[in-house]
Every structure is written in structure tokens, then in C-alpha cells.
Amino acid sequence: MNKAYELEQLRQLLMSPGLKSGLYLLDTDLSDEDIEAFIKHQGFSSYVKESLFPSIEGSAFELFVIGLSYKCNDKVIDGLRGQLFTAEGKRKEIIIYSMFIQMIQTLFPSEKSVLQVVGEMDLSMICHEDLCLINEALGHNSEVVLLISKNKGAFSQKCDPIINRVSFKEEKKYIFMENRLDKVHISYKHDDEHKDVLEAIKRGLDKNKIPYSIDEYDILYRDNIEDYEKEIGLSGRVIMFVIPSYLKSLACMFEMTQMFKNGNVRERLFPVVDMKGIRRDGDGLKEIKDYWHNEKCRKSEQIKTEPGGSEFILKEIQKIDEIINTMNKLWDFLINENTGDYKKLIENDAALLMEELKRSLPQVSAPIDNVFVPSGDTKPTEYQTVNQYGEKSIYVQNNSGNIIIN
Numbered sequence: 440m441n442k443a444y445e446l447e448q449l450r451q452l453l454m455s456p457g458l459k460s461g462l463y464l465l466d467t468d469l470s471d472e473d474i475e476a477f478i479k480h481q482g483f484s485s486y487v488k489e490s491l492f493p494s495i496e497g498s499a500f501e502l503f504v505i506g507l508s509y510k511c512n513d514k515v516i517d518g519l520r521g522q523l524f525t526a527e528g529k530r531k532e533i534i535i536y537s538m539f540i541q542m543i544q545t546l547f548p549s550e551k552s553v554l555q556v557v558g559e560m561d562l563s564m565i566c567h568e569d570l571c572l573i574n575e576a577l578g579h580n581s582e583v584v585l586l587i588s589k590n591k592g593a594f595s596q597k598c599d600p601i602i603n604r605v606s607f608k609e610e611k612k613y614i615f616m617e618n619r620l621d622k623v624h625i626s627y628k629h630d631d632e633h634k635d636v637l638e639a640i641k642r643g644l645d646k647n648k649i650p651y652s653i654d655e656y657d658i659l660y661r662d663n664i665e666d667y668e669k670e671i672g673l674s675g676r677v678i679m680f681v682i683p684s685y686l687k688s689l690a691c692m693f694e695m696t697q698m699f700k701n702g703n704v705r706e707r708l709f710p711v712v713d714m715k716g717i718r719r720d721g722d723g724l725k726e727i728k729d730y731w732h733n734e735k736c737r738k739s740e741q742i743k744t745e746p747g748g749s750e751f752i753l754k755e756i757q758k759i760d761e762i763i764n765t766m767n768k769l770w771d772f773l774i775n776e777n778t779g780d781y782k783k784l785i786e787n788d789a790a791l792l793m794e795e796l797k798r799s800l801p802q803v804s805a806p807i808d809n810v811f812v813p814s815g816d817t818k819p820t821e822y823q824t825v826n827q828y829g830e831k832s833i834y835v836q837n838n839s840g841n842i843i844i845n
Contacts, residue, residue: 445469446477448607460577463587464562466606471557471589484549490558500569504535511545539576547584556588563598570601623651624671626694627680636785643789649796672697681712686727696761699768712778724770735759
């Protein structure tokens, strides 16, 4: 399962501007717990879950309604629940319908809410009449309410048309993270002075049809920026555009720590370096280390007067510690790796850089057929012949001549 991809599909479904109230059956490898955690993280106005499970006698749907009613602090619903225990036939149906309408309005008074069905059963296991009841009850609420359920059976089987079926596994060729890691990622600092260079690199990648990933395209609204920074660190190939402001950017240097954490930097990193006044020696290393040491001290002092919790500042300090601890490796790479002439590397839409990248990309090779059937021209001219006299068998390996055993 590609969890990141399926969570992205869930996000797109939930954030769709045209989303309407209804019943949604999700074909996904995500667990009920994964779905719950993600929906809560998205910050919907209301979220409620209730179990749907087999009943020894009676209706699983009725038990679902009763369980949901206990989540409502409402005297009307309490009274209807009391009547339900003794009702039969048509009267029971009317009470359940009234209860469901009242529960939806009580539990979900605000815009866009989610009622998640969890447990052993899913929406497809509810009979048509009860599904109609749910759907009509949702329609009585002026706000959008989504009743969602993870598919627990065979998704390919026929399903009631009232249910909206959504598969998160259909587009398997578009694996969200795994395929994107095959793209060349660009780690850089937004900087007006070097804007033209970045555009030249992008033109070179486009011209040579080299797939690449860059934050301005691949970080969507509400995406997690730190997750993308970690993705850069995992990428098979990274163009690291090192300029002075890059070395003093917390986000850029965090990306750097992730690159070195995942190893094979010589094979994966393609540096483009314009250090300006920073020397590529021990003095330059000390200058950058001193900068980050001072930042750590400044953040530590900030904690003393920080109102409320200091969790965010502590996380920044932790990142700075990683930067300082990884700095020797970065500097050793920049000093001992021949990064070439900066101006020549980027001229003509970074032609030299593109050549190096293309050499590192996987080459297409012809398939090899492992089944070999010798023709008359390729058969050995001499065959092994074994003549055995006696009761005991003997096996002789790696022999091309005749063998006589007495």
C-alpha cells in the first residue's frame, strides 16, 4: 500500500468544492484509524464515528442508530430511543427516521461534517430501504454531511446506486511518492539574484525531457512542507543549488541533513555552487558553523520568555543541532567534490549539468531471454557417454569424454 498516495486521494475527495451530502464507500488500504486520524487533522467542523456490526437478532442498522443516539445530548432523541425499544412494524420505522433526522441536525450543525462508519460491516451491507432512510435524513440538513465507510468486502461486487463508490487504488500508475522519488528534485533558496539561473536549470530539464520535482509545482495548498523537504532528502537525484543564503536557511539546510542521512550523496547529489565571499576551507566552515551556533543560542534565549509552550522552538533547535552535526560532511563534499566552473555549468540552459544528469539516469536495455535452445550450429560436437557395469551407481560431474566403470 502507498499510504501517502491514498491519503492524498482522501484529501482531494474531502476538499472537493462540489462535494455534496451523501453516502461514500471508500476502496482503500487505509485502516479505519488512518481515516479517522486524517479527517481530524484536516479540521472539519464536526466529526463523529459509530460502529456497524452484525446482530444476533434484529437489525444491525437499528443497533447503529441506537449507538449513535447515545452521542447526542438531546432529550427529544432520548425520548424517541425509549419509544423505539417497544415499537414494532411501521411505527418503529417512523421513529428511526425521526431519530436519524434529529441526530444529524444535533451532531452536525456546522458546514461540512463527517460521520464515519467503523466496525466489521460497511455501507454496502445495509439493505436498500435503510440506505434510502439515511440518504433522505441527510437531505433534511442544510449543511454538508458525509457518511463515509471503508469497504470491508469485495469492492467489485454490485452495490446499491445510492452509495457513491470511490476507489483510491484505481490510478496505480500514478504512485504518489514512489514515482516522484524517481524525478530529479531541486533543493534551492528563493533568491532574486539567482532567479535566472534557476529558470535556466528548469529550461534545461524541460528541453532534455528529464522529469523533475520542485516546490512551486509539487507543494499543493494545505500540503505538508516538511514532508516535501524529507522527500527531497530521499530522492534518487537532487540538484543542490548552494549559495550563501542557502547555507543560512533553516528549511534548505534541513533538506541537506535529510540528503546526507539517506546516504550515497556522491551518486545522488548534483551541486551547483556559487559561494560568493564564503571560502571553501576551514575558515568558511567555521563561518557557517558560527552562524548556526548563534542561531541556536538565540532560540534558546527565546524559550525563556516564550509565552505558553515552547514545542515549536525546541523543534527548530533540534533541526539546528542536526545541521551543525552534518555540516562537516557537507563541507567535505563541497571541498573534495569537483563542482566545476559555476558559470560554464549553467550556460546554455545548464547544458553541462544536463549531460551529467543524463549519464546518471537509468538506461533502457533490450530484454534478455533466459531460455536458450541450441541450434545445430551451436550444439557441442562431443557428448558425454557413460557405460556402467556393476550394481552401484556413480555420478561424475564436469566430464566431456567417455566414462567406463567396471
